[in-house]
Amino acid sequence: MTALRLAGSLPEDGVCRVCGEGLDGLGRCAGCGAVYGAAHRCPHCNVVAAAEPGGPDGALRCRLCGGPRLPSAVGETPGVKAALQKARRSSWQARWALVTGAALAGLSLVALVASAVIIGVFAPSLLVSLGLLATSALPLAGAWKSRASATQAKAATAEALREAWAAAAIAVLRASSHELSARELAERLHTDEDNAERLLTDIAATPELRTRVTDEGELVFSTHQGRARVAEPLDDDEATLEAEASSARRARP
Numbered sequence: 001m002t003a004l005r006l007a008g009s010l011p012e013d014g015v016c017r018v019c020g021e022g023l024d025g026l027g028r029c030a031g032c033g034a035v036y037g038a039a040h041r042c043p044h045c046n047v048v049a050a051a052e053p054g055g056p057d058g059a060l061r062c063r064l065c066g067g068p069r070l071p072s073a074v075g076e077t078p079g080v081k082a083a084l085q086k087a088r089r090s091s092w093q094a095r096w097a098l099v100t101g102a103a104l105a106g107l108s109l110v111a112l113v114a115s116a117v118i119i120g121v122f123a124p125s126l127l128v129s130l131g132l133l134a135t136s137a138l139p140l141a142g143a144w145k146s147r148a149s150a151t152q153a154k155a156a157t158a159e160a161l162r163e164a165w166a167a168a169a170i171a172v173l174r175a176s177s178h179e180l181s182a183r184e185l186a187e188r189l190h191t192d193e194d195n196a197e198r199l200l201t202d203i204a205a206t207p208e209l210r211t212r213v214t215d216e217g218e219l220v221f222s223t224h225q226g227r228a229r230v231a232e233p234l235d236d237d238e239a240t241l242e243a244e245a246s247s248a249r250r251a252r253p
């Protein structure tokens, strides 16, 4: 069943089990599109499955279940999962509202044509004719309402997807042992630098986010938790230097 292009755990030899091609660093096969490893686990169907274009609001979608996905499960937390599930629900609501709206508009059109025929053939009184036309046009109000619901649900989908990206960015920064530039964040999230910069703008108000300009003039980002971890594993030389510096500080009058 190669059409599904599923695979599972990362093969030790780095070779695709489906077609025998070599895998890239992310466990993806360029030959047949199969994917391997937990980084490709779908938060909706929980299966290791490739994500492909065609999801709501320009997002990727799971090749197996169609749920909206980020390019990789790296940085996926319960928050990311919840946001993606919210995006999935909203995108279904938007689709359903569009279908309902189209059906109601179609129904109204058919009823209007039928009314016109009845009026033409039987020439009822003006009051009856107006009543027929008004009744036929009634579903149009429902169609209009459905359209508005679809627009609202689409906006909610886009918002939930942004939430998912932002939560993933924060999780990656928290897990990092050093401060990350926008480019490094993009690499870890398997996205482009423009998107990473947008994400950093989205999470700029997060209290735990820290920014710093390095000596080389590069803007780097971290979180409280990430920083705490940076402080922990000093290697021997750094630890000695740190101890010397602090005893020098203490020795100062």
Ligand SMILES: [Zn+2]
Pocket (backbone or CB within 6 Å): 016, 017, 018, 019, 020, 021, 029, 030, 031, 032, 033, 034
């Ligand atoms: Zn393959």
Ligand SMILES: [Zn+2]
Pocket (backbone or CB within 6 Å): 042, 043, 044, 045, 046, 047, 049, 062, 063, 064, 065, 066, 067
């Ligand atoms: Zn899925």
